[in-house]
Amino acid sequence: MHYPSRVHITEVGPRDGLQNEKTMVAAEHKLGLIERLLQAGIRHFEATSFVSPKWVPQMSDATDVMAGLRAPERAALLAPATVSVLTPNMKGLQAALAAGAQEVVVFGAASEAFSQKNINCSIAQSMAMFEPVVAAAHAAGVATRGAISCTVGCPYEGDIAPAQVANVARMMKAMGVQRIAVADTIGVGTPKQVQAAMEAALLHYDIEHVAGHFHDTYGQALSNTLAVLQMGVRHFESSIAGLGGCPYAKGATGNVATEDVVYMLHGMGIDTGLDLDQLVDAADYISRVLGRAPNSRVSVAMLNKRSSA
Numbered sequence: 001m002h003y004p005s006r007v008h009i010t011e012v013g014p015r016d017g018l019q020n021e022k023t024m025v026a027a028e029h030k031l032g033l034i035e036r037l038l039q040a041g042i043r044h045f046e047a048t049s050f051v052s053p054k055w056v057p058q059m060s061d062a063t064d065v066m067a068g069l070r071a072p073e074r075a076a077l078l079a080p081a082t083v084s085v086l087t088p089n090m091k092g093l094q095a096a097l098a099a100g101a102q103e104v105v106v107f108g109a110a111s112e113a114f115s116q117k118n119i120n121c122s123i124a125q126s127m128a129m130f131e132p133v134v135a136a137a138h139a140a141g142v143a144t145r146g147a148i149s150c151t152v153g154c155p156y157e158g159d160i161a162p163a164q165v166a167n168v169a170r171m172m173k174a175m176g177v178q179r180i181a182v183a184d185t186i187g188v189g190t191p192k193q194v195q196a197a198m199e200a201a202l203l204h205y206d207i208e209h210v211a212g213h214f215h216d217t218y219g220q221a222l223s224n225t226l227a228v229l230q231m232g233v234r235h236f237e238s239s240i241a242g243l244g245g246c247p248y249a250k251g252a253t254g255n256v257a258t259e260d261v262v263y264m265l266h267g268m269g270i271d272t273g274l275d276l277d278q279l280v281d282a283a284d285y286i287s288r289v290l291g292r293a294p295n296s297r298v299s300v301a302m303l304n305k306r307s308s309a
């Protein structure tokens, strides 16, 4: 089996993770988390979303989070990192550009029903909404990424065929979206299924421009990560402390925990550029803020080891 020597992790905890918390997390704590992630070596992260505050109140402090990141005392820490944000429409993009985002994410779905629930429009309408966002982002020198939700299963439609994933990947490629993430939003997929979804995305994007984005609802996310790693995928999106879920995918839990992915990769001799101990510090910090243990086997094990040392 041939594995890559280095894997690139995009940390999505501050966005995918904290968008789903029942209680509002203060911008100050979001910034505290991001600081610790940067200290652990994270060089690409989703800071927040510029979405309707009525739809996702947890992200309504997007401008404050971005302003806090740009504070002079964080400049050195932030300098090597790419700050990514979600922007479903032109309103979001304009706010993201004003806030200094370096990459914007348009988020579509392979499922019609999920598209309606999440962004209140059909897949075709979402593509028409994203097209000017992508063009304006590129005109402003900002990178673009596309997320494709529900690539194996949908909470409303059930199984999703790989052809539906290929269809969205094709439309995103045609509008110029630079890279895409294949997401198992509700964490129902198993290794062969996520491989099939990834193969569908690879009909339109090369291996360097696809990422795995796996939620862990059914405990499959690490296996799914390994399954697409074996296909040569080198980009993964994960969430510190396994935070998260999507407010429009009821019952879906967090993404695979960054610490768990990093522990596995380092154990396989694959470099991530990340410091596992400092990731555990970040997981510990946000878990204390939220008042619960990290949803990461590695963090729990390492924190137990620390406390018994």
Ligand code: HMG
Pocket (backbone or CB within 6 Å): 016, 019, 049, 050, 051, 052, 053, 054, 055, 056, 086, 088, 089, 091, 092, 093, 107, 118, 119, 120, 147, 148, 149, 150, 183, 184, 185, 213, 215, 245, 246, 247, 248
């Ligand atoms: P809509 O209600 O159809 O939009 O929502 P609208 O254009 O009619 O606007 C309604 C109101 O929202 C208006 O305000 C707009 O100004 C405002 P009002 O006049 O009523 O006061 N509005 C905005 N405000 C701030 N920023 C904006 C914005 N746009 C409109 N960008 C819309 C359509 C797409 C806006 C809405 O459905 C929405 O915001 N959805 C976001 C849902 C979301 O964030 N979901 C979670 C992220 S996706 C995810 O987690 C999956 C992922 O992790 C991958 C995976 O795991 O699958 C990425």
Ligand code: MG
Pocket (backbone or CB within 6 Å): 016, 183, 185, 213, 215, 245, 246, 255
């Ligand atoms: Mg997600």
